[in-house]
Amino acid sequence: MSACRIEFLGDAALLLRFGDGIDATVNRHVHACAAALRVQAPGWLVDITPAYACLALHIDVVRIGGDDALAATRAWLDQWLERTRFDASDANSRTVEIPVVYGGEYGPDLVAVATRAGITHEEAIARHTAGNYTVAMLGFAPGFPYLLGLDASLAMPRIDTPRTRVAAGSVGIGGAQTGIYPQAGPGGWRLIGRTPLRLFDAGRDPPSLLQAGDRVRFVAIDAATFDAMDERAR
């Protein structure tokens, strides 16, 4: 495995750090480590938050007891990391297709993204649908996927003043990242389209359409297809 550093995240969590930037290999190590920890499932581990380059282990310090539960956990982790080999290949990841209506009322910022890139909005759609994306993590909101793999020409800074309401299913660009808003709410990413799929439903099993490590492809659809597929309208 690649080198890993253990840091404190407050007094009830540790951070296992595999890197500092956005990098597909580093991210695969993060998720391989999270998977291995889920299999190991030590009783004091109450939750895991995998991110781009590190993962947080949330620890039940009461269960461990003693005056320095975190130091004891850290010592255990040091040994566990020493003897554990992670499978950081992406050979088994599945591909999920996300249908999207691009532009117009569904993606009010598509023209701005295309203009900034110096291309037509048809070309911007072609570049966005040509991408092979990977879910680097879910976060910010339940089921919100941070996707790696955006064509560099489509990168664009967030809007200065976030919108107070972004429609559920909106596909956005924030810097070099692209993602999808699962719920309606405030948001600062550039909106280029919208999917009729429901990304998160707490009552569904599994609740999240996407999992970290999934590969994603966007498929352009028209408004009539959107209406026919709209999972939120049912």
Place this chain on the structure above:
Amino acid sequence: MSAEFLAPGLLTSVQDGGRHGSRALGVRLGGAADTYSLRIANLLVGNDPGAAALEITLNGPTLRLQRAATIALCGATIDAHADGIALPGWRPIALPAGCTLTFGTCRRGARAYLAFDGGIDVPVVLGSRSTDLRGGFGGHEGRCLRAGDLLALGASTVPVTATAAPRIASWWIDAGSDLDFADSIAVRVLPGSDAMQPVDALHMQDYAIDAASDRQGLRLRGTALQLADAHERISEPVVPGTVQLPPDGQPIVLLADAQTVGGYPRIGHVIAADLPRLAQRRAGQHLRFIPIDQAEAQRANAAQQTRLARIAVAILDRQRRSLL
């Protein structure tokens, strides 16, 4: 059997010990902002300490009980009446079926916890009964309570003495130093991964709590802080207690509804033992940060757990002797 809401209060929601196990999906911990008060309220009515109760914010609801119940009210000091009889906090109170509970405003603190024997019978969603207010799931229909709601109460687990009028226990629990409602309080903070310029800038001033604060975080107002290294960060995990520094230099201290990951620099973490005191801060009140090291933080948390364990034993002893 239910509690019927005649008036909802400012922000009343079902909260428990939190939703563990789904952070990888972006689902926040949530649960009671002040888990210390939640746990004592539950213990007083014979529930599991992390059972679901009502979190009342600043201004309370009016509700009618459709069954007899033992209740307890902990956390903020709030005006409370049962059929016109004033109710004190931090002790068990037996109430008859049909009784109307009326809550006024919080006199001290921001959040009061109302526990019912048998808890609140809302569905468990992703391992918890807590309301995820932003996600719109859990609790009562994924939202805060409204007038007209019928909130299902759990089956009573302790024998409720038949009573025609409210019966108030003659003993109570002293919350002690784990809560502090003074206008200005100090909380202990561990270093974060991002250093400031100068390094101890966070500890050198008194912060005011901004009115835009909520269950996600306390927004602080003071002299703007500067980072030693101001380059943009990628999103990384955050936890309740994490002190974030947005570009405007005014810190945000995350509470129970902290998002799972955040891109703002993390300049510190308030220790777990001080989160209940943070959750009771009100807009306009003040806050100071005192630096502490990891070993001291662990000792402070262990000491709080010991106090809670003692309180649990004392309550059990009175329940065994059937002292209401």
